[in-house]
Amino acid sequence: MKYQSWFDEISTTKINKQNGQVKIYKLVLLLCMLDRGMYDWYKPVRAEEIALRFYRYLTDNDRIRDISFGDKGKEKLIHTYNQGEIIRLIINNPMKYWGSSNNRYTHARYKSGVFWIDISIDPEDYSHVYHMTRELCLTRIEKETNIPFDTKIDLYDEYVYLQNEVQNEKVAETEKESIILTRLSQGKFRNRLFERYGSCIMCGIEHRDLLIASHIKPWKDSNNQERLDVENGFILCPNHDKLFDRGFITFKDGGEVIVSNRIVGDVPRLSISDKILCNLSYGNMEYLEWHRDEIFEV
Ligand SMILES: [Zn+2]
Known part of the structure; x- marks a missing residue:
């Protein structure tokens, strides 16, 4: 399964939690990258390109703001956007922390001020991988913070379930991933309709x-x-x-x-x-x- 290790990584990457503070910096970095679009989201990015957006994501919602900047030394950021400090925060925390670990299972990379996700996406999968990444990211934020975002379905559980289901079917290995992704979107359609009727x-x-x-x-x-x-x-x-x-x-x-x-x-x-x-x-x-x-x- 080509993209599975990436999807796993979004759902399992370590999130720091202590004293009521939940650091979702990695996931918000990912959201900022996703906002660059379906074809470019995973490509190299510098902190200054996304600093303001990163700050907005962390401060638009009061509760997210408090768990992100409520600890000592960061209180000032709650009310004032300080570009220099936000850039330092992005580089030192999610970018370096996520991207320069020696863990070979991670897709995150960091080098000389540039961060990117090391993944190669086939042209026909751009849309699926993009949407799945976004959903997983939002779902994870919601799960870790208990603050609702705009998605209710736990796509990751469903992904794992479908993976097992497809495993037993007589389909070429190369087709399995796209079958799963197709069924996932059908599942989403179903859930939405059941919410309505x-x-x-x-x-x-x-x-x-x-x-x-x-x-x-x-x-x-x-x-x-x-x-x-x-x-x-x-x-x-x-x-x-x-x-x-x-x-x-x-x-x-x-x-x-x-x-x-x-x-x-x-x-x-x-x-x-x-x-x-x-x-x-x-x-x-x-x-x-x-x-x-x-x-x-x-
Ligand atoms: Zn009927």
Whole structure:
């Protein structure tokens, strides 16, 4: 697995904690690097390029600020941005500390004022590796500080789980990593949909094992953003998922069901009727329009 040791490193790298202080400097350094974009985040960086951003991340949230600068000698930084001191802090702490350890398991490197992550990324993996790194980084910050960031899913646990799952499948070793990454984003899509709907939007079946996170515009036709967009999905039971997926049913913008003439005879047996009115969101509309045009067959 090509990127696994890097993902492991984000989730296990040592975080200093004492006297109520949690030093997330490494992770914030990584966040600052990630902000440079999908293709460049891991490349060499100097402290002065990211000093202000680094400071902002550590001070925008009051609680993060207190656990970062609350200890002796750093109190001044709580209220005043001192570029020189922040640069020194970045170099002496996360950059040197993380990057010049002799531990061969680390991907972090530091030399003459420059820090970088030593990883080679295949062009087709840029997006996945970038997003995964970001998620893992945010998840780790949240875990260590108990201060919520904008993600709830523990992707790392899921990654390990999928790794075991894929291990037993008959797939070429080289394809495994990309299978895992694809499933991870599907898992995320699923979780988001389950946060929005607790049951099949058509018949109300609630048992989680019977429910499917279904794309309105199918996975194969969607771009990366559409694949993860919660507006591009419904929770459906297997019966209604199949009908929707094969274009036997679709919805009007108002939520009324449209049934194909091909299955008129089975309508009473399929838990569909024109009385069903689904609660749709505004964001569903453009995807539904696509579904009515491309998937639904009268
Ligand atoms: Zn259903």
